[in-house]
Amino acid sequence: MENSKNLHDIAQSAYEASQIARQTLIQKENFKKFSSFLERLSFSLKESSKFDAVRDSETLNRAIENLKAEIETAKQLGTECAEGNRIYLLLNCKKIAGELDKTSKNISQALIPFTSGSFELESNNILANLCKNMSDTQYQVSAIEQEILQKIETGIEDRRIDRSYASNLLVHIAESLGISCESSELKMEFERFKKEIENIESSTEALRMEQIIRLLSNADMVTTPKEKEIKYLTKRISLGRHLLEPLPSFYCPIKLDIMEDPVETPAGHTFERAAIEKWLMSAEGNSLCPMTKMPLSRSSLRPNRVLRQSIEEWRNRNIMISIASMKPEIQSNDELEVLRCLNKLRDLCETSQMHREWIVMEDYIPIVAGLLSAKTSEFRVRSLAVLYYLAKDSDDNKERIVKENDSIVYIVRSLARKVEESLSALQLLLELSRITHIKTLIGGTQGCILLLVTLANSDDPQASKYAQEVLKNLAFVDTNIIQMARAKFFKPLLHRLCEGPVSIQITMADTLAEVELTDHNKLCLFRDGALHPLLQMLRNSDIDVKAAAVKALQNLSGVAQNGLRLIKEGAKESLFELLFCHSLSSSSSKLREQVARTVMHLAMSTTSSEASEEQISLVETEEDIFKLFSLISYSGPDMQETLLLTFLALCKSPTGSQIRNDLRQISAVKVLVQLCELDDLSVRAAAVKLLYRLTQDGDHTTFLDHVNKKCTENIVKIIETSKNEEEAAAAMGVISHLPRNLQISEHLLDSGGLEVIFDCLNYKNTHTPHVKELVENAAEALSRFTVSTNPMWQKRVAEAGMIPVLVKLLSTGPPLAKSHAAVSLKQFSESSGSLSSPVKMGGVLGCCFGSPPANVCQIHGGVCSTESSFCLLEAGAVGPLVAVLGESDDLRVCEASLDAILTLIDGVQLQSGCKVLDEGGALVQMIKILNCSCTNELQEKMLGALQRIFRLVEYKTKYGKSAQMSLVDITQRGSSGAKSLAAKILVQLNVLNEQSTFF
Incomplete structure (x- = not known):
């Protein structure tokens, strides 16, 4: 048990x-x-x-x-x-x-x-x-433990005293043991280690541990800058001020120069390793020691570590003294001496980390930083190089550099100078930007981020690489990211927008909303990933997140491709939900306006060719149109203008015809007429333009209930007083498209509409797009008052001197204005025959034997004038009409001109009219038109005219042959009506007989 x-x-x-x-x-x-x-x-x-x-x-x-x-x-x-x-x-x-x-x-x-x-x-x-x-x-x-032990033995054996070796070794030890590499924790663990070995009884182990402590004590993490400085100054003061000459044993017998890596022969002679190995290799089998002439092999050479250590101590002693002795010289006024000292410091910095440490402890950082503001470029370049090497060594050095002499400001200024200086400044900034609070200082320096972005986009690959790395470091500070975005460097912002917490996403979205962007910037931002995080924010339940997304999308959606992508990605549903949301407080009216402007951009994008090709639409039902339009009546001026412009864009989209029809069905005209009476000029202009769009097609009878005398007076007043040429053109367009009934025409006359039309037709400069449209619409509006059924209106227009203006438009006006001018001239000409004054013949036999007076019209046989009978011949309109007939590529203009010309051969005027047309070259132009592509209606109208003209033998003989080929072609390819007419003319020309199958 x-x-x-x-x-x-x-x-x-x-x-x-x-x-x-x-x-x-x-x-x-x-x-x-x-x-x-x-x-x-x-x-x-x-x-x-x-x-x-x-x-x-x-x-x-x-x-x-x-x-x-x-x-x-x-x-x-x-x-x-x-x-x-x-x-x-x-x-x-x-x-x-x-x-x-x-x-x-x-x-x-x-x-x-x-x-x-x-x-x-x-x-x-x-x-x-x-x-x-x-x-x-x-x-x-383990292999790692074995490696660490080996490095410790090597460091002790080679008497390594440099900080980098000790620091790297201590970091390696800490990482293998899971100790934090933070200086404070590592120092604490190292102090515990030193305390633990105090009680070691074995003298051999105590000695080994002492050697290890001496090696690791050189590491940055276990020694404070103050401790290093005290240790350094104590040693330097003990050395005195004079340089020591090298001992004879320091020289290599072969090179006669101080040795770097001394090796010893079995006979006790010492040489530089590279020199003795070269000597033995060149001996061609007779490898003899240069001193003893005894055989010597490379394998018998042994490192002389004691001598090497002595040389290093002598060299370091002299360097330590020379560093201290240069301070007065580098601060002197002798530029050559200052440059020599800077070059020496730079060379020392490149050679050893220990030398850089001594330079710092001699307090050179304030001196060198002070030279960054020097006028001499070489001083600045060398100073930047020295500071770069010092900054690489420790965070403490970085801190000291940025505190001196506004150094960041001067470093940033160097970015904009020559290539060498700019690269040096970039290298230094790259080191400094590794410290968190210095990132903020650098980013906050005026012009810094803009210069860095410029260099990042430069053709110099090295400068571009360094600048991008600095920007990457600075991007850890959100304020810097915002500055980068303002400089059109968006990569960090997009990263934070995609992966940051919600608060940061809001900040980044706000930045996108505020930054001025080109269309190229907007396209690139969507392409590089801004769209999806913004859409996710838009669909977030938090109203503040939604608001930030809306503001950003408002700025980015201004380019058509982005707007179409938003529609395809379903953004319109979320936007409409916000727009129609009744629960939004009055304080959210700003948000609603921003949503409306974003929707407006989407609407504008649907007017692009891409939208037409892909059949992309923003609103698809009459209900959506009604809900969206109804907001106009319940919104403030800014919102009203935005919504009106939205509908204006929708009316121009591929589905514009249906949208215009839906708007007319929901009585949008009534609302627009009321808005045209507002004092807010922006809303009024938008309303006028949309009203103009709604009058361009559809059933105009829907306007009759809303366009009263007050409405016409207001529209006329807008044309008279508006400083907005586009608004004036649109208002004139409304007048030109209004139903042509007597009541509306009378309202326009009573409101001074005719005088306003006259003024617009007399515009001198028709090259700007809106003035051009104004003149075109005015010419069309005038045609309502030139109808032959109302001679009183015609007389009023003619007495105002408008017929010469119309004739001039045929030569100088835009195409549509020419077409409308021709229409008015045709309508005038239709009244000329009845208005021409009969000729009074003198004497009893005058009627049989007398000659007619000289002022008798060739066409109308009476006395004509421009103002009394509206005669085209008297107005000098025949030549311009013929010119328009022959020159215009617009078939509408061509047809209007032909209609006006053909009034000259109506009825009994055929003989005299044909003579005038022939003299004016009209018949030649008419035959030419037969050879061109034209509408069936125009072709048939032309053929009908030629059929009448060719009744006269004179013109059949003169022009029949030239018309023959075209007529034959029409009998083969024309419409049924055109074929019949062409065949009849060919019968007149004796080309076909009357029994032809064409009849």
Whole structure:
């Protein structure tokens, strides 16, 4: 029973040891294996202790005591490795691995008595296997631990005192142990390590640890700048002020120069390694020592570390003295001396980190930083280089540089100078920008980010690379990202917009809303990823997030391609939801206006050719149109203008015809007429333009209920007073398209509409688009008052001197104005025959034998004038009409001109009219037109005229042959009506007989 209890206690102790082993700070893999063995041992012993028949013998009792002692040893080893200083434990990793191996084998040995039949067969077998496993297992240090130990030995052996080696080594140690590389934590752990080794009893181990401490103490993380400075100044002061001459032993007998890597021969002579190896290689098999002339091989050369260390100490001593002695010289007024010192400092900085540290401790940073403002370019370039090397070494140096002499400002100024200086400034900024608060200082310096963006986009690959890296560093500060966006560098902003938290997304979206963007910028932003995060924000439930997205989209949607992408991505649903949302508070009216402007941009995008090709539309139902238009009546002026411009764009879209029809159906005309009476000029202008669009097609009877005398007076007043040429043109367009009934025409006359039309037709400059449209609409509007059914209106127009103006328009006006002018002249001409004054013949026989007066009209046979009979011949209109007939590419103009010309051969005027047309060249032009592509209506009208003209033999003979080929072609390719007319003319010309199949 006693042995069973002892076995149970040992099992519990083994389990505790296994748990301690799992908590060790180093050798984790080794201790994991060891812990596993102990757990298996604990389990086996615990199971065996349950049997009462455990033999009680002296051998077994001794074995129990031995095993108990070994388990306690394992516990102690685990405890030491779990609680000891991690650096010290790492340095003793080989020893710990040996202890583990020894303990494992001792436990295995102590288990042997338990495997010889003390327990049941099954327990015996388990313990036997465990015993063998523990005996066979080997514990080794890891590759990383081995590498660290090797670097430590190399550093001690080579007497490495430079900070970079020690710093890198200490960082390597910290990373392998899971210690933070923050200076404060690493220094604390290092101090614990130094304290732990104070109690080491072994003098050999104490000496080794002292060497390791001396090596690692050079690391930046464990020594404060102040400690370094005190140590440096103490040493430098002890050296004196004079340089030491090199000892003769420092010189290589071959090169006769001070050695860098001395090696020693078996005979005790020392040479520079490169020199003696070159000597031996050139000996061509006769490898003799240059001093003793005895055979010498390269393999027999050994490094002379003591001499090398002495040379380094001598060189460093002199460098330390020379650095201190240069301070008065670099601050002198001698430019050559200053430049020499800067070059020397730069060379020293390039050579060694230790030299850079000495330069800092001699307080050169304020001096060199002060030279950044020098007028001499070479001073600035060398100063930037020196500061760059110093900044690379430590964050403390970076901090000291930015505090001196507005250094950031002067570094930034250097960015804009010559290539060499600009590159040097970039390199320095790249180092400085690694510190968080300095990022803010750099970004806040006037012009800095703009210059960096310019350099990032430059053709110089090196400058571009450095500038982009600096911008990348600065992009960790959100205010800098905003500055970059204003400089048109959007990559960091897009990154934050896509991946930042909601608050940052709002900030970035606000920036996109505020930045002035070109169309190219807007396209690039959508292409590079701005669209989807903004759409996600737009669909967010938080109104502030939605508002930020709307503002950004308003700015970005101003280019057609972006607007169409938004429609295709379903943005309109979210925008309309906000626009029609009744729960928005009055304080959200600004948001509603921004949504409306965004929708307006989407509407404008639907007028592009791409929208037409892809059949993209913004509103698809009459209900949507009604809801959107109804907002106009309940909105303020800004919103009203935006919504009106939205509908103006929609009316120009591929579905514009349907939208215009829907607007007329929902009585939009009534609302627009009311808006045209407002004092707000912007809203009025938009309303007039939309009203103009609605009058361009459709059933104009829908206007009759709303266009009263007040409305016409207002529209006329707009044309008279508006300084907006586009608005005036649109208002004139409304007049030109209004239903041509007597009541509306009378309203226009009473409102002074005719006088306004006269004024617009007399515009001198018709080259600007809106003035051109104004004149075209005025010419069309005038045609309502030149109809032959109302001679009084015609007379009023003629007496106002408008017929010469119309004739002039045929020569100088835009195409549509020419067409409308021809229409008016045609209408005037239709009245000329009845208005021409009969000729009074003198005497009884005058009627038979007298000659007609000289002023008798050739066409109308009476006395004509422009103002009384509106005669085209008297007005000089025949030539311009013929010119328009022959020159115009617009068939509408051509047809209007032909209609006016053909009034001269109506009725009994055929003979005289044809003579006038022939003299004016009209017949030649008419035949030419037959050869051109024209509408069936125009062609048939032309053929009908020629049929009448060719009744006269004179003109049939003169022009029949030239018309013949065209007529034959028409009989083959023309419309049925044109074929018949052409065939009849060919009969007149005796080309076909009357029984032809064309009839």
